[in-house]
Amino acid sequence: MKLSDFDFDLPEDLIATRPARPRSSARMLVAEGDRLTDAVVRDLTRWLRPGDRLVLNNTKVIPARLAGVRHRVTPEGPVAAQVELTLTAPQAAGTWRTLAKPLRKLKAGDRLALPEGLGAEVVARDETDAVIRFDRDGAALQAALDAVGHMPLPPYIAAKRKPDAQDRDDYQTIWARHAGAVAAPTASLHFDAPLLAALRDQGVDFTEVTLHVGAGTFLPVKVEDVTTHRMHAEWGEVTPEAAAAIAATKAAGGRVIPVGTTALRLIESAAAGPEGMIAPFRDETDIFIYPGFEFRVADGLITNFHLPQSTLLMLVSALMGRDRMLAAYAHAVAERYRFFSYGDASLLLPAP
Known part of the structure; x- marks a missing residue:
């Protein structure tokens, strides 16, 4: 598996330097197997159903x-x-x-x-x-x-402009609770109070976990054989209550959908034991998810559009298939979706 297998052409002007306002007005590409649908984030109520559970990363970005x-x-x-x-x-x-x-x-x-x-x-x-x-x-x-301190904007934004007072709000999720991250779980930035209320009214459940995102999330892959890449370690916690709620959703036939790759990496780390069931977790994780990975917890994913040749593109390719993801990204580029931390969203639902 080569690094070049995860490359694509991205026009520089599609890199977002400010988020959409309101947050839930950002565009969202829905990928259901091979089917692609253009939508906006507030349309999540069309695809989520009663009994589904969203997993939220409640880390808080420090002005680092x-x-x-x-x-x-x-x-x-x-x-x-x-x-x-x-x-x-x-x-x-x-x-x-x-x-x-x-x-x-x-x-x-x-x-x-x-x-x-x-x-x-x-x-x-x-x-x-x-x-x-x-x-x-x-x-x-x-x-x-x-x-x-100033908010630690990602390098591809910081290269275009300096952080300012607005980033104190823009680069923080509305459910941020536990300080320790130096990068935001950016898929979560699309959620606002009206969207959360609409999803709750629909019967969607929520569980919070904590993964303190490190600056290593922006480090490039430097090896051609991606299977030899080593991830940076990040500290995370899945409480007993969170593990029990996620397990109950799985047992009842509901879907567990992490909001962001950080939440996904954490819950899959918490299910890495020999039984394959999610369990309480409080430790560092350096899990690397690339095609061939067997998902034990996540049934889908809400995420942003990621860098070419990045570990995050490899992760979504593991969930959906590399060819499907490259086709989805080609569609996103053609339709001028905005990319990276302040960019637009995608809802990824693998084919049954």
């Missing part, structure tokens, strides 16, 4: 992008320089792994002065990122990040 000044004392005297940081994952002992620009200029012991008096120290640095320790933790650190 920071700008400050690096300070170092040298034999020639103190040296200061600008630095940009993007937090990627909390580590043991209160430290954070961090992408930095310029990374090669950082050294262990450097002091970082950030806005509003927030400070940090560089603990270590390797070829890919740095480890830093803030001068505060817990609620105090979260409050400081809320005050001075």
Whole structure:
């Protein structure tokens, strides 16, 4: 299975830099086996039915992008320089792994002065990122990040414009509860209160799980044989109550449909045991889903349109079939759907 098997041509102007408003007005391509239907997200009530269960990722994106000044004392005297940081994952002992620009200029012991008096120290640095320790933790650190941080927009948006105040709302789901993600579960951004109410009135059930999405979700696949690719690890939790609700839906003949690839990866990780049944889960997962994967929980998926040659395109190809997905993406390009994090949605329902 080659990386080139998951390539397609994408016009640059189809990359969305702002979301649709209202959220549920975004376009939605419905793929039911080989059948494609153009719709909008609020039309989900046409395809979902009583007894179906949507699985929602309730992670909350932290304002993980920071700008400050690096300070170092040298034999020639103190040296200061600008630095940009993007937090990627909390580590043991209160430290954070961090992408930095310029990374090669950082050294262990450097002091970082950030806005509003927030400070940090560089603990270590390797070829890919740095480890830093803030001068505060817990609620105090979260409050400081809320005050001075910027939302960590994906590289393909950040290259076109800087984050602004509007992104504080746009790049956060309406059910975000548990802070820890540095990227949004973007399929969830299409949901608003009226759509949730309409689905509840229709008899659709909801279950929340937590997967803290890391910056590694944007890392490209660099191997031609995709089966040798190694995924980044992300922390997630499926509570006993969530596992029981999902299992009950399966037993009753309802469909379990994750909202987003992060929710899908988590529930399939929670069902990776020898019995193949979903169970409570609280751990890191680096599950890699590509064609040939046997789905044990998910009966469909709501997701956005993904990058060429990405692990997420491989995941949806595993669910629907590679040829079907490439045909769906060709249709989306021809019909000028908007792509990636702030783009349009798809509802993927494999053929029975």
